[in-house]
Amino acid sequence: MSSTTRRFPAARRPRRGLAAALAVAVGAAALLASSPPPPARAAGPEQARAQWIDRDTVVWKGAEHSTSQLEFGAHGKRIRLTPGTLSPSERLAYPHLTGYPAFTVDPRDRHLARTALRGRLLATQRTADGGRATTGVQIPGVLDDLYGARARHAALGPVFHHGRPTLSVWAPTARTVALELDGRTVPMRREDSTGIWRATGTRDWAGKPYRYLVTVWAPTVGKTVTNKVTDPYSTALTADSARSLVTDLDDPQLAPPGWSRLTKPAAVPLRRARIQELQIRDFSVEDRTSRHPGRYLAFTDRRSDGMRHLAALARSGTSYVHLLPAFDFATTPERPADQARPGCDLASYAPDSDRQQDCVGKTAGRDAYNWGYDPLHYTVPEGSYTSDPEGTARTVEFRRMVQGLNGAGLRTVMDVVYNHTAASGQDPHSVLDRIVPGYYQRLMDDGGVATSTCCSGTAPEHTMMGKLVADSVVTWAKEYKVDGFRFDLMGHHPKANILAVRKALDALTPEKDGVDGKKIVLYGEGWNFGEAANDARFVQATQRNMAGTGIATFSDRARDAVRGGSPFDGDPRVQGFASGLYTDPNSSKQNGSPAEQRARLLHYQDLIKVGLTGNLADYTFTDTTGHHVKGSQIDYNGAPAGYADAPGDALAYADAHDNETLYDALAYKLPQRTGAADRSRMQVLALGTAALSQGPALSPAGSDLLRSKSLDRNSFDSGDWFNALHWSCADGNGFGRGLPPAADNKDKWPYARPLLADPTLRPGCAAIHQASAAYRDLLRIHATEPAFGLPTTARVQSALSFPLSGKDETPGVITMRLGNLVIILNATPHHQTQTVHALAGERYALHPVQAHGTDRTTRAASYARSSGTFTVPARTVAVYRRG
Template identity: 25%
Template sequence: MAMALNVHAQEKTSVHYSRISGDYEGWQLWVWDAQDGKPGFAVEPSGRDAFGLVFELDLAARGLSGKRAGILPRKGEWDDKDGPDRFIVAREDAAVFIRQGVPEIFGELPALTTAFVYARFSGDSSVTAAFNTPVDEAFVREQGFALAGAGAEYRPVRVSLPSRYSPAARLDFGPEFAEPAEARVMGTFTLTGKLGSRAVDPGAALDAPPFRHEGFLGAETSGKGSRFAAFAPGAEAVTALIYRGPKGGSQAELRMEHKGGGLWEASSDEDFTGKYYKYGVSRDGGYAEVLDPYAGSVTAHDGRGLLHGPLPPPTEGPSFPAEDTVLYEIHIRDLTIDEFSGVKEKGKYLGFAEGGTRHPSYPDLKTALDHMEELGVNALHILPFQDFENDEADPRYDWGYMPVNFNSPEGWYASRTDDDSRRRETKAMIEALHARGMKVIMDVVYNHTAETGGKKFNFAGLAGNYFYRMKDDGSFYNGSGCGNEFRSESPMGRRFILDSLKRWVTEYGVDGFRFDLMGLIDLETAALIAAELRELKPSILLYGEPWKAGDSPVDGVKKGSQRGKGYSVFSDDLRDALKGSVFTVSDLGYVQAGNYRDKVMRGIRGAIDDFADGPLETLNYVSCHDNHTLWDRIDLSAEGASFDEKVRMNKLAQAVVFTAQGIPFLHAGEEFLRTKKGEHNSYNLPDEINRLDWTAKRKHHGVFRFYRDLIAMRKAHPAFRLRTAAEVRANLRFYEEQGLKVAPPAIAYTLDGAAAGDSWKKITVLINPSRKPARISLPPGSHSLVFDGAGLAADPREHKGHISVPPITLLVLRQ
């Protein structure tokens, strides 16, 4: 990796170079014209200051004024060098500072002092020491580190670094250090050297068998009494605090007993049903009152847990195979908050469940739940409704992707926040959806939590950093882009995720889960989720995003990881092929410009030639809550296109998705050209941007009918819902495979409906993305046109030999 800095130099620039151990003998600065590619030259130091060597560059004399120049410290005739290449662009008088092993270039004098900042156990007999700057092995050895604790002192027998210069060094203390994991966690170990002392974080010691528990965790209460159990490794004391109300008031205290391995328990003969609780935790020299991560109902993300009895068992929801799924992604508030939704309990669980709603000005126009049923979708992917960080009394909008209490429904959608309304009303919503034949798919965010910036809501207050991925310097990995990563591979982190998911299935009857940033969930945990949930509910639907939002050390789910594992992943390949990259508006896709034809064809085959073992391992989609809506993206990118052409592009994109092999996914409101007024990230924008505009359904009712017909066609014809790669390869054949001609960018293929058990014995699909009609030949025989740019044909017409496919249109013909 090369680093660059714009410096300000007209005639001369001074480059200051600091080495860790002060060994400057023989070091020079190699400089070259990186802009014009001219040969380099060596510069000898002009002197030395408190920072290190000083090199003076006469830019004018060297012809480098205003140019990009490369700099690289070297020793002698390349006996050694300190990479990577660094670059400066000289403009005005300035000094540049570089440090050994540090890629960055500093425009100001950086701190000179090397500090020892953090230490943690990284193995049974090793400790990782972290510094504020890269160091080398010799420097670490010079520190004379000693590990002290449990009445003994140990010296490292080995020192190793992951690279020549690194801010972290591993100190191995050999077989002489044989302290058990419990001692490493509960004992006070310090690592001391010339740069000072640091308490040693338990680190890897917490993953040892003594800290793995399979018994009860959480709180339960009944007429037989109450019990509490919490995982709080390293805590000095834990107390269950029992309150009469949701706020204020005095509390009863149950001192919990440490049972070993970080497990704390307490019990009482008293029935605490209807009371509230938190845990008081003393650890790391401080005290905090935090929520139980296992709490099934909370008053707020930073409130109190409610001690409650069990919910009635859930009724049996709809059961159908994955290939019959039509997913509809919706936010609870978005569905009903519009003033014309006709819903009484707008923005709430109960409003989501309301039936019989109509637009106040158009009595025949169905809204909300009735609309989704009319559209024909049968699986609702609902954005997060596990408790998330927000002010539940504030109407300010939030998608819900900063989770706090994973086992409690979010109170923002409940009629009250200080009692058990959130549980009862969530259950009522799910029951209402099941009664309409719709599965409920929860959007879940087990990849990170809202415990960022030192906040302690539950996990961190009880267990310190145990549940989070930590860097060697004690900072948090942030592959989520939200401040931390939940350590799914940790024994108790993995158990928590599994326990939580099972709870939503058994208590609420949830039918599936969509995993946010599944790239941050380790592969073993992902496989266990699929295996254990499918054992609990064979028809469960599991899928997720096979990517991360930043660098992470975890080997998580990516496209291909799902092969044969029982879960599916989103196909961003087909998404971006259809409309262009979500990150670049100027990148035109298949529907705007006929680009990416090959990628679209692979998507039509259910990604079995890319990353999937079978079509049901891929979710086909063209838009979701992230990035622009489909209409906004087309409107912004298809310059010069008429309104009618843009509507055709919208229809064509979804027609490809819903006739492709795989599981189709639809973002709510696309069926009436949903717009967020060009906003691409509406996670905290007001209702005016995020709401479903029910008047738009009337305005674009023809588009709605097209979507309704498209879904109905897919559901009625199994040829569009093939189950295995073998079926796809046998029954779906592009014209090119049959020796039939089609001029790109058009796509044409046939489906063997008879082999798939379809009433349409042979199906031909023709796709024309260009803005002119395309004349496409037909296979031998007579073909009935059953689906066109308006939807299902009321009076199918017969065609032979060829057909003219209208601009930006998908046609379906049958025999």
């Protein structure tokens, strides 16, 4: 398996209602597999092994290559099929079908296609033994061929013209579609060339709730149904997404004061972006200084502890806040009265007790907490974060949130999840699949829905799903002035789809649209796994494929080297560069012998060096074995470490919302005797590997405050108790709030219990303040030094070097020259000297930001001009400047 595949299982968020333990089990199995397992799928009662890929061609897995037919209609009408072959263009469009029997639609029957697609459809043939083979038929390809070219340019959802709304929905396979509005049923008219149904209303429709009544064949239940379903292109919703609302987002009443004149912080190129990732509820739900805890409006509380901290980060060089999903998601009750709360005194239990997780677990499926990776409506703000989920307050308050962040000096990124839906088929949380069954979801060869993403996968390779992605992103950009988008599991999207989003955004102008689309940043998870892996169905938006596009992908290479091991280790004590491997070993036998540790540590240092260059594939340097190599020649679990064409292709991080927080990972990995001050320093050193890299970097909110989730590795459903941010050090950092929830963590409890019970691992204010101040110093250095924003590989090659890299490199220390800077990362528990003979006689001094900073230990770093020797304290990132 590729290394990127192995990044997935423990890093995913299963939707609420799925056992979190299942994701862990899948992850463990994936690690042990010698080749990728068959992707998971949820098959309906009627298998569909035949695929009608365009008006001329049907592919049928397992069929005999003989005369066949498609049967449809109540009286058994037939479309004749004859044995055929795939054309070159068909093989290019459907590479995963090239080995299956293909059939050609009889030209005399092609006119029957549009009628056949609006009911049950079966593929049948007489077999050689005289039997009859029958299967259902997958229809996305032929729908795209017949309707896609014209439908892709149409406006869907509510569109207003001179105050009159038109509601439009794409439902080419429906027998009828009507509009349920204001207690009555309004007929809709079908446009045969596009498959779109429309109804135009009067001005008094504005603000009214509506649903579509779609009568359609539903293969998952094997019958014709009439679904009452909300609009996939909803612009507003009633509480709990029960109805869509006829809403014009350009209505002046939905614009908060100053919205049309909103002044944004200057756009920062992606290659220089420093991003703070946070979840909306986490941010303020336990902030006693916030007037709007847990809501969008918390970002308008300029004097709250949380907003003061974000503003301080912005002044130091953080440029974007990345919000975990804030679109409408499926499983959180939106009305506060319906939200369950733990019914016990959580604070009364011991720090290593299992009582907290047990109590939280009893209400987890009904509480107010959810990361939001279970999308329901892609283009409406989530209602549980608003003061009133019943109407359009969520629109106004989301806009006020953007204003608040912009006012603090921060641009806004949205985490978007177009790769899957919360449900499919006839599930009440299924929207797309109840309107055009079998189209929007990605189907496996037997017709089951692919679930490798954790849930019901979507198919952005299909025209109208790809259109929905682009239309939704453009709406967030235009109507909510969002400044960037992070794509969840972007590798499950075609590269062409993500590039289409980029093109659509680039077309937005301040004069025409009120925003400059070219300044909107895009990045995502370019992992390579599942049914789409290795470009099986299309060219994916994976790490290597996206290089050179200006759209960044998360790089796991340096992350793993910094932390040590992988997120899937059975023993969480496996160490890395910033967690004591070889230089401060713990007692885990999984770390290997001292010789093995030393060799692995030096290899980790090469991975981190590649990361510091921006993960450049063609950057050349001397590795720790003494060989002159490119970044792409450094091994990362069998894959090239360097894959970027230019700085900005790879996004650096040592910590994110997935897996244990950085503090918790270090709690497992550093020797338990390590004191709070040293843990704080190792936290900053780990963060520094990303903060001082070329290209964009991300850290989660609270990481600079030593944030803990009490060792929880997958807190998507762990409630406020384990997730809430603590801005005041008097409230601690979250460590010792009990054993983390059993579903994802019980196998780690034997390691976790003694740590949580140890009071010395709960840092005090001194350690927290030290980490926060030191991290902000690194941000200031990055923001004020142009050498951290080099635009090309050639510029990086010229300006950046590792002068002491080679066979004699110090284990646990990385020395980097960057223009007029020297950066030394000393991860060892001892002070280190690094002599760069070529710099003897040059004037260097500790960077003014650090020389005048609050960290006395870092201020002790020194430089001997006569010899070119830099002396760096233990567990310290020191930046020196020439001059």
